[in-house]
Amino acid sequence: MGCFLFLITFVGTLFFSSIINLSVAVDTISLTQFIRDGETLVSASQSFELGFFTRGNSNNRYLGLWYKFDPSTVVWVANRKKPITDKQGMLVMSDDGNLVLLSKDKKIIWSTNSSWVLENPSFDYPTDTLLAGMKLGWNLRTGFERYLTSWRSAHDPSPGDFSLRIDIHGLPQFVITGGSGKEVRSGPWIGRQIDGLPLFSNLLYKAKFVHEQDELYYTFEPFNNTVKTHSVLNQSGTLHRLVWKTTEWSSLYSWPFDPCDNYAQCGANNNCRINKTPICECLKGFIPKAEDEWDTQGLSQSRKCIEKPPSDCLSREGFLNLQAIKLPDFNWYNSSMNIKECKAECLKNCSCRAYASSDVSGGSGCLMWFGDLIDIRECPPQFSWGRDIFLRVPASELGNFVI
Structure with a gap:
């Protein structure tokens, strides 16, 4: 300290x-x-x-x-x-x-x-840097928020275009925002970890996510006072975790990690797969939208996938289990439902596209999604994060994987 x-x-x-x-x-x-x-x-x-x-x-x-x-x-x-x-x-x-x-x-x-x-x-x-003991997050009683804002440039410390915040609409999640809204999103806090971010096992610092009645925040502390480490949001919107190594700062990691971390990189109802070609694949039960109807975002094109012709919702649909997935954005949350109740509730509502458990320990907690599924990606094999999500699909897509 x-x-x-x-x-x-x-x-x-x-x-x-x-x-x-x-x-x-x-x-x-x-x-x-x-x-x-x-x-x-x-x-x-x-x-x-x-x-x-x-x-x-x-x-x-x-x-x-x-x-x-x-x-x-x-x-x-x-x-x-x-x-x-x-x-x-x-x-x-x-x-x-x-x-x-x-x-x-x-x-x-x-x-x-x-x-x-x-x-x-x-x-x-804070400005652009999170030091040990500092809080990133919210006073839920007063509505006061602590967040990072990048410098305008390396030589200009005035507020830049990017901010690192904790989004509390639904389950809390980290987001890096820019002029066009969300640039990068972590996925929600699910019990003991942040979905969509790898758990870095290290002997340098201990990270902590606190969710109490009056406060919700992230903080960290070094394991001993010889460790000099901090996180900084640079002028390009990248978050760096830096550690002092004798004569210079060394980067432990940078976020976003790869293109699939960019918000909605593949458009709606797509799965972003960093180690496959092409990296974007429509989810089961969806087909590519016509190329001339793609959503243009800057210099890249984000392909939206649309639902196949619907079947009889209540009798001819089920759920496909997708594993090691960063959960989509904009979730609906119920803390008291268990996973069986969650499935039953989603199944009887034809607008429910997917459901998942909100507790990695197997306790109660239900997440459901309605409308387009935004910002899904597969967990890269070198990282140990990702959750099971149960995707509503026509019976013809289930094969032997009826859920």
């Missing part, structure tokens, strides 16, 4: 613990002190440094937080929407306990806008 060992507290924006020796002046700021451009505060652990920085050939100055051992890696920016254009900026503490960033003419550039306290460390407004 070294990054939190500042005495100063950015409540509502940046919040540090006071677990330090109060006699150490280098990591404290009081009502009578201020930080000028060119001066810094260093955490008691010597891990992080707070001060002013610029990027590239710009004259814009920002108040930020970076690793003491690697000043080039800025992990938080206060005034990313309102840079200072000279080196006359100053960070002060106001009489009411707020931290205030002032320009040379004493105009307020940024403020915590809240009284300060000295416990419960958290970052309420």
